[in-house]
Amino acid sequence: MGEFELIRRYFASAACAAGQPGVVLGIGDDCALLQLAADEQLAISTDTLVAGVHFPQPCSAELLGQRALAVAASDLAGMGASPLGFTLALTLPQADAPWLQGFADGLQQMAAACGLSLIGGDTTRGPLSLTVTVFGRLPAGQALTRGAAQEGDLLCVGGELGAACAALELLLHGREAPAAQRDALLQAFWSPMPQLSLGEYLRGRASAALDISDGLLADCGHIAQASGVALQIEQAAVPLSAAAEALLGHTAAQLCALSGGDDYRLAFTLPAEHWPALSVAFPTVRRIGRVVAGTGVQLLDEQGCPLPLPVSGYQHFGAVHG
Amino acid sequence: MGEFELIRRYFASAACAAGQPGVVLGIGDDCALLQLAADEQLAISTDTLVAGVHFPQPCSAELLGQRALAVAASDLAGMGASPLGFTLALTLPQADAPWLQGFADGLQQMAAACGLSLIGGDTTRGPLSLTVTVFGRLPAGQALTRGAAQEGDLLCVGGELGAACAALELLLHGREAPAAQRDALLQAFWSPMPQLSLGEYLRGRASAALDISDGLLADCGHIAQASGVALQIEQAAVPLSAAAEALLGHTAAQLCALSGGDDYRLAFTLPAEHWPALSVAFPTVRRIGRVVAGTGVQLLDEQGCPLPLPVSGYQHFGAVHG
Numbered sequence: 001m002g003e004f005e006l007i008r009r010y011f012a013s014a015a016c017a018a019g020q021p022g023v024v025l026g027i028g029d030d031c032a033l034l035q036l037a038a039d040e041q042l043a044i045s046t047d048t049l050v051a052g053v054h055f056p057q058p059c060s061a062e063l064l065g066q067r068a069l070a071v072a073a074s075d076l077a078g079m080g081a082s083p084l085g086f087t088l089a090l091t092l093p094q095a096d097a098p099w100l101q102g103f104a105d106g107l108q109q110m111a112a113a114c115g116l117s118l119i120g121g122d123t124t125r126g127p128l129s130l131t132v133t134v135f136g137r138l139p140a141g142q143a144l145t146r147g148a149a150q151e152g153d154l155l156c157v158g159g160e161l162g163a164a165c166a167a168l169e170l171l172l173h174g175r176e177a178p179a180a181q182r183d184a185l186l187q188a189f190w191s192p193m194p195q196l197s198l199g200e201y202l203r204g205r206a207s208a209a210l211d212i213s214d215g216l217l218a219d220c221g222h223i224a225q226a227s228g229v230a231l232q233i234e235q236a237a238v239p240l241s242a243a244a245e246a247l248l249g250h251t252a253a254q255l256c257a258l259s260g261g262d263d264y265r266l267a268f269t270l271p272a273e274h275w276p277a278l279s280v281a282f283p284t285v286r287r288i289g290r291v292v293a294g295t296g297v298q299l300l301d302e303q304g305c306p307l308p309l310p311v312s313g314y315q316h317f318g319a320v321h322g
Numbered sequence: 323m324g325e326f327e328l329i330r331r332y333f334a335s336a337a338c339a340a341g342q343p344g345v346v347l348g349i350g351d352d353c354a355l356l357q358l359a360a361d362e363q364l365a366i367s368t369d370t371l372v373a374g375v376h377f378p379q380p381c382s383a384e385l386l387g388q389r390a391l392a393v394a395a396s397d398l399a400g401m402g403a404s405p406l407g408f409t410l411a412l413t414l415p416q417a418d419a420p421w422l423q424g425f426a427d428g429l430q431q432m433a434a435a436c437g438l439s440l441i442g443g444d445t446t447r448g449p450l451s452l453t454v455t456v457f458g459r460l461p462a463g464q465a466l467t468r469g470a471a472q473e474g475d476l477l478c479v480g481g482e483l484g485a486a487c488a489a490l491e492l493l494l495h496g497r498e499a500p501a502a503q504r505d506a507l508l509q510a511f512w513s514p515m516p517q518l519s520l521g522e523y524l525r526g527r528a529s530a531a532l533d534i535s536d537g538l539l540a541d542c543g544h545i546a547q548a549s550g551v552a553l554q555i556e557q558a559a560v561p562l563s564a565a566a567e568a569l570l571g572h573t574a575a576q577l578c579a580l581s582g583g584d585d586y587r588l589a590f591t592l593p594a595e596h597w598p599a600l601s602v603a604f605p606t607v608r609r610i611g612r613v614v615a616g617t618g619v620q621l622l623d624e625q626g627c628p629l630p631l632p633v634s635g636y637q638h639f640g641a642v643h644g
Contacts, residue, residue: 024363029467033363041357042355044442120368125375146350
């Protein structure tokens with residue numbers, strides 16, 4: 001069986017949704033074709049997951065399919081874009097039918113949950129890795145960038161943090177946990193639901209936004225730098241994953257929430273007048289601080305006094321050699 | 323140095339062209355943003371290159387940068403799309419400064435030659451591989467698909483074939499060649515120039531088109547299948563790379579031209595009335611056959627009698643296990 005047939009067989013269901021408006025041509029030609037309405041812009045983001053670096057190996061192919069798409073789609077949420085489609089570049093050591101079926105199932109589940117159609121891709125032989133490129137649409141000029149946070153805005157997050165980081169204790173260090181905790185943490189790691197509805201709601205409301213992939217402190221640092229402001233975070237206001245707290249205790253769960261990555265909640269700055277309606281529409285959202293003059297991120301205790309910053313989020317390539 | 327700084331430092335020059343019309347926002351936020359004119363469509367294609375599968379390793383980082391982008395951009399040519407931008411997902415075993423500089427230089431050279439701007443990407447640690455996703459624009463409805471070849475149309479190719487396949491003799495089997503031959507063959511492999519101008523010219527003229535990546539016979543088979551027709555190829559009319567013929571002799575060079583992949587010339591079907599003007603505008607284009615009723619690809623000798631088909635083009639994943 002050639003690579004073309006392989007793609008068609010296993011990914012047909014994720015491609016099927018290609019009756020989606022905007023998708024003119026899906027899999028099967030040199031290119032896919034998208035068409036937007038007048039005055040719409042296309043948002044594009046690319047994420048690669050490498051076995052042993054971004055996920056443990058061996059792992060469930062179905063969960064990997066879910067996670068690969070969720071991680072990429074979360075960037076659409078961070079931009080306020082409405083989901084449209086995605087391409088998948090899949091590199092595999094061998095073509096294994098049960099693995100492909102499981103992966104395609106997981107991919108399709110997340111694609112359906114997010115409203116994304118598979119529009120193209122590439123399959124190659126090699127060490128296991130995946131690159132997903134996602135496409136979303138936006139009214140022109142309404143993208144939620146990182147660069148427009150204003151002094152006086154509230155700083156908010158989309159929900160509890162720290163679960164994905166805590167899950168690494170189970171995945172990498174073999175730690176045991178009761179079933180309910182374990183399920184909650186593993187789901188947060190493998191199937192983070194991109195906050196696409198929240199992102200769409202924030203268009204025209206939030207002044208800056210992103211999805212938390214590197215850790216709350218590191219990602220707030222990106223907003224602070226791009227906007228030329230400082231972000232103050234009240235440590236006690238940061239919502240912690242209950243399962244992370246139960247597994248690790250308060251202090252370690254707090255560290256996961258502040259510095260652990262992979263939560264894929266939105267962090268955003270918001271003019272205060274939008275808070276009342278937002279807090280009703282999206283009850284998991286929490287105010288965790290505010291935008292002030294200055295640079296960087298400040299962590300405050302309950303008296304408003306500065307706390308030392310813990311080690312920042314995960315980054316690839318700690319040093320450049322040569 | 324973090325991955326963000328790494329991207330900025332080495333790929334700034336390829337990103338610089340982001341003043342390009344259509345690119346609203348480039349590298350640095352959750353997503354890049356593109357905007358098309360009314361009645362334009364966006365063409366998208368993704369290609370992955372894996373070390374040891376798609377290119378020999380070790381190899382020149384600069385040449386790899388050229389090839390990675392050229393291979394992807396060629397799909398835009400095959401669709402008749404005008405170049406716009408690309409994303410790069412780069413997975414590297416380590417961040418090596420001279421390697422990154424060479425790669426970025428090669429990428430930038432091909433980006434400038436093709437008129438493509440780097441608009442986003444991802445860098446990760448892992449076994450060397452690259453996924454490039456390219457974006458082009460098209461007037462709505464004018465994409466050159468594979469599915470509309472008509473009986474009576476001419477079958478054409480964009481230029482000489484077989485050089486990239488012959489280059490593998492030098493790269494993989496250590497064969498020696500005089501400098502001029504060697505340079506021509508290696509350039510065909512490492513720096514195939516996507517036929518973007520030809521693709522744009524063919525909009526509204528060609529009935530079907532694609533870029534030859536799997537080999538002439540295999541790719542013509544794709545047109546035949548998608549269009550529900552047969553393609554007849556006159557073997558003697560297929561233009562052979564002079565350097566391939568000098569290195570390998572006529573018979574082996576012909577096999578390279580028919581079944582070798584990686585040439586990235588366009589193959590297309592054309593109503594005969596367009597031939598005179600086309601042959602003047604693009605003198606490297608050759609008529610190699612025609613579209614007839616039936617299915618599949620037929621190879622003909624100089625008397626018009628059928629020849630046996632050699633082994634078809636390269637495909638990943640010869641079998642699915644399990």
